[in-house]
Amino acid sequence: VGGGSNAIGIFAGFLDDSAVELVGVEAAGAASLGSGRTGVLHGSRAPVLADANGQIVDAHSISAGLDYPGVGPEHAFLRDSRRARYLAATDDEALAAFRRLARTEGIVPALEPAHALARVDELDAELVVVCLSGRGDKDLDEVLAHS
Amino acid sequence: VRKALVVYLMAGSDTPVLAEAAVEGGADVVEVGFPFSDPLADGPVIRHAAERALAAGMDTAACLGCLEQVRQRVDVPLVPMTYSSLLEAWGWERFAADARAAGATSLIVADLPVDERPAVRRVQLVAPTSTDERIRLGAERTDGWLYLVAVTGTTGARTEASPALAGLARRARSLAGGVPLYAGFGISTPAHARAAATLADGVVVGSRALEAAADGPGALRGYVASLRVALDEP
Numbered sequence: 169v170g171g172g173s174n175a176i177g178i179f180a181g182f183l184d185d186s187a188v189e190l191v192g193v194e195a196a197g198a199a200s201l202g203s204g205r206t207g208v209l210h211g212s213r214a215p216v217l218a219d220a221n222g223q224i225v226d227a228h229s230i231s232a233g234l235d236y237p238g239v240g241p242e243h244a245f246l247r248d249s250r251r252a253r254y255l256a257a258t259d260d261e262a263l264a265a266f267r268r269l270a271r272t273e274g275i276v277p278a279l280e281p282a283h284a285l286a287r288v289d290e291l292d293a294e295l296v297v298v299c300l301s302g303r304g305d306k307d308l309d310e311v312l313a314h315s
Numbered sequence: 316v317r318k319a320l321v322v323y324l325m326a327g328s329d330t331p332v333l334a335e336a337a338v339e340g341g342a343d344v345v346e347v348g349f350p351f352s353d354p355l356a357d358g359p360v361i362r363h364a365a366e367r368a369l370a371a372g373m374d375t376a377a378c379l380g381c382l383e384q385v386r387q388r389v390d391v392p393l394v395p396m397t398y399s400s401l402l403e404a405w406g407w408e409r410f411a412a413d414a415r416a417a418g419a420t421s422l423i424v425a426d427l428p429v430d431e432r433p434a435v436r437r438v439q440l441v442a443p444t445s446t447d448e449r450i451r452l453g454a455e456r457t458d459g460w461l462y463l464v465a466v467t468g469t470t471g472a473r474t475e476a477s478p479a480l481a482g483l484a485r486r487a488r489s490l491a492g493g494v495p496l497y498a499g500f501g502i503s504t505p506a507h508a509r510a511a512a513t514l515a516d517g518v519v520v521g522s523r524a525l526e527a528a529a530d531g532p533g534a535l536r537g538y539v540a541s542l543r544v545a546l547d548e549p
């Protein structure tokens with residue numbers, strides 16, 4: 169979950185099915201839902217990374233798609249109503265998950281869903297669906313630079 | 316009828332002296348920008364000024380202090396202009412009360428829709444894309460005058476006067492029930508100001524005023540006086 173558009177897309181199909189647990193994973197350095205405060209950015213009042221004066225502070229993530237200091241307000245609603253919960257993964261955890269999926273399945277995931285893959289093992293569920301939002305060809309330079 | 320001239324300055328250590336120069340040059344109202352990190356209504360000049368102000372420590376408390384010092388030097392209406400995130404952090408009504416205590420006569424919150432936070436009295440903005448219904452609501456709720464955003468874009472000097480202002484001013488005139496209309500965004504030269512003032516009751520200058528202010532109070536006074544002359548020509 170960066171700005172949250174991709175995640176809300178896959179959540180949408182399961183919102184009304186209470187048997188399905190919804191879990192979002194943010195980048196640890198851009199976790200507006202996990203560690204942000206309520207602010208107003210780009211026209212929405214929602215959790216943002218901001219200082220005590222409401223000034224937006226820089227997000228950091230190895231993944232361009234997650235490197236954003238705000239999040240769509242619908243995710244804040246899902247968090248506050250406890251319909252979804254949100255975890256975080258660090259750059260290193262995402263890189264490790266990236267390599268693991270490439271080696272075990274031959275699938276090169278984008279760094280954004282690699283954050284979700286980093287938390288999959290810890291979920292206690294019979295069946296887990298991960299939204300693999302994109303392919304990792306675009307991220308190879310970044311990943312190789314960190315290996 | 317004298318056309319109103321509103322001059323925008325960014326809050327900072329020089330602002331009290333600059334505000335005094337603007338008023339000497341003929342400004343009727345001074346807007347004091349409280350900088351925000353992500354000012355989506357602003358073009359490059361005001362954005363950079365905001366970055367510099369934040370780097371210099373102009374947080375909300377410092378801006379309120381600045382407002383107080385400006386108030387000690389000028390007796391015209393003073394209007395802080397800022398963004399919702401600062402009010403959300405400070406407390407909406409607390410912000411309005413503290414600004415008023417520091418000498419503000421009103422407030423502009425550029426990214427706050429007209430139907431949000433009715434308790435926070437402020438100058439409402441309408442744009443060429445506003446529907447008639449929104450213009451009517453803005454006029455009804457505005458504090459003193461209605462801000463006509465002359466362009467569908469951000470603040471900043473333009474070479475030509477906005478072709479969208481005439482239509483917006485005409486609609487606002489018929490919908491606003493006599494509320495004064497001041498036009499801003501893209502107005503920088505005496506000729507622009509004069510052209511806009513044939514359509515509206517006042518004009519707001521921001522980016523070009525900040526550029527003049529960068530050369531000191533004398534330059535700002537001269538620039539504002541050139542606008543005053545253009546507005547007052549019969």
